[in-house]
Amino acid sequence: MLVRGCGLRGIPTKLPAIRLLPRWYKRFYSENNNSTVLSDDDTLHKNELPLVLIKKAEEYSKEFIDLEKRLTKGENFNVDDQKRFAKCSSVAETLKTYEESLSELRELEEMINMDPSLKDDAAKEIAIKTPRFNELSSSLLGKLLPVHPFADKPCLVELRPGVGGIEAMIFAQDLASMYMNYAHIHRWKHHIISQQVNESGSGILSAVISIDQPGAYDRLRLEAGVHRVQRIPATETKGRTHTSTAAVVVLPQLGDDSEKTADAYERTFKPDEIRIDFKRASGKGGQHVNTTDSAVRLTHFPSGIVISMQDERSQHKNKAKAFTLLRARLAEKEQQEKEAAGIAARKEQVNSTDRSDKIRTYNYPQNRITDHRCGFTIHDIPGVMAGDKLDDIIDATRTYDTEQKAKNLIVD
Structure with a gap:
């Protein structure tokens, strides 16, 4: 499934809504997070980022807090500081939304295990929320990747x-x-x-x-x-x-x-x-x-x-x-x-x-x-x-x- 979006200044992009990452990604997550990974036959796989990437995102969040404190103290930011602040702010915001969405999905999964009578309703909610979560996962991953220095050029x-x-x-x-x-x-x-x-x-x-x-x-x-x-x-x-x-x-x-x-x-x-x-x-x-x-x-x-x-x-x-x-x-x-x-x-x-x-x-x-x-x-x-x-x-x-x-x- 591909969802059309709009990239930099009108440049077309397609954001993968589901299954951005291949089998190696799922294996890595399973081995490092003790999580049950769905098979390739499952149509709604939850693409959680590996813990090592979440830790990198958390480092950006901590840096964002430090930069925000400097800004509130009235310190002058040069161009590099401003770019760094924007990047850290974007990662921190996306990480927060990602963790909230992941928490909701985990609660629904626990609900299915604890109360089978709620299985159908919880499964419907999971089917609705998983594509959105995978979009957040893709977005967060994209923000963690290094940007090509000429990305904005003709x-x-x-x-x-x-x-x-x-x-x-x-x-x-x-x-x-x-x-x-x-x-x-x-x-x-x-x-x-x-x-x-x-x-x-x-x-x-x-x-x-x-x-x-x-x-x-x-x-x-x-x-x-x-x-x-x-x-x-x-x-x-x-x-x-x-x-x-x-x-x-x-x-x-x-x-x-x-x-x-x-x-x-x-x-x-x-x-x-x-x-x-x-x-x-x-x-x-x-x-x-x-x-x-x-x-x-x-x-x-x-x-x-x-x-x-x-x-x-x-x-x-x-x-x-x-x-x-x-x-x-x-x-x-x-x-x-x-x-x-x-x-x-x-x-x-x-x-x-x-x-x-x-x-x-x-x-x-x-x-x-x-x-x-x-x-x-x-x-x-x-x-x-x-x-x-x-x-x-x-x-x-x-x-x-x-x-x-x-x-x-x-x-x-």
């Missing part, structure tokens, strides 16, 4: 073909259309920053899409990885199914692609850190191609990142777009390095476009899409590619990601 979606030649280029173009359709359905502002089309006219060599909705990065960041397609290409004469791949990279957008912003960001680099080369744009020809030095190539020496941009006729506009992309890649690289330093850091972006690194398969003959991280499968390729059903896959991967982070919280 994003850049970068696509490039992998293994498979022309078919891989066509698939990369299909994915680009899917994400633009998704943005259009949710009424998010978006535009193409850069797109290099294959000379034959079939598919793309690369594309970068800017999705300007705040919070879009958090919604789409788990789309990053190698996507694999299995289908019969239009050029296939013998009806054989081909396998191709395309890489998707999702980057946080930390600034716009205006020339003023780019100039300000350029000044943050030392002269020996970055090189800017200008050259004539390549292509089939035309009034502006190969006639002016409008193409820009940025080389950032410390990271080894190289960015080329030639979509605009203006050299200044190409330079601004190149710096926007550089800024996003450097921010993501820094965040990845921080995550890699952790005990259970998880690699979230693409290091190669090899088939073995796939996160998702689009099987056209079977009209099936399977995400290999969480095992979620949907039989509606047209609906997903049109953007209508993509939320179903995103919600499944986000739930899986929540489960993994909850494991890490318990281990830590």
Whole structure:
């Protein structure tokens, strides 16, 4: 059962009302709390959080009391103190409601054991209150999980073909259309920053899409990885199914692609850190191609990142777009390095476009899409590619990601 809600600034979410956490979660609770855990056949399982997570929530509650005392004494709070106060307050309030709801359910369960004549009435009350309790459990867990530092940012979606030649280029173009359709359905502002089309006219060599909705990065960041397609290409004469791949990279957008912003960001680099080369744009020809030095190539020496941009006729506009992309890649690289330093850091972006690194398969003959991280499968390729059903896959991967982070919280 999924209950639709509304996320950050209009970003759609689905809050799992029942069974957010899988079997490992139930086993952990049973082993550590001496509680009877219902089987998978039970439709209303009470998702109590493990004691170790409740203790973490109680620590936030104690910190909230201390911060509240400081506030009543008239102490000045800086920005960090204010953020911490808001987080602790939210956790404390949710924990209180969670414990009250859990207490009510336990009383009803005891009522059934003590007075069988009240079993039917108590069971009805349990059926009504359990979904609400599970929503509180999910909410409290979400508040305990660390928030991604770029969660509230817009994003850049970068696509490039992998293994498979022309078919891989066509698939990369299909994915680009899917994400633009998704943005259009949710009424998010978006535009193409850069797109290099294959000379034959079939598919793309690369594309970068800017999705300007705040919070879009958090919604789409788990789309990053190698996507694999299995289908019969239009050029296939013998009806054989081909396998191709395309890489998707999702980057946080930390600034716009205006020339003023780019100039300000350029000044943050030392002269020996970055090189800017200008050259004539390549292509089939035309009034502006190969006639002016409008193409820009940025080389950032410390990271080894190289960015080329030639979509605009203006050299200044190409330079601004190149710096926007550089800024996003450097921010993501820094965040990845921080995550890699952790005990259970998880690699979230693409290091190669090899088939073995796939996160998702689009099987056209079977009209099936399977995400290999969480095992979620949907039989509606047209609906997903049109953007209508993509939320179903995103919600499944986000739930899986929540489960993994909850494991890490318990281990830590």
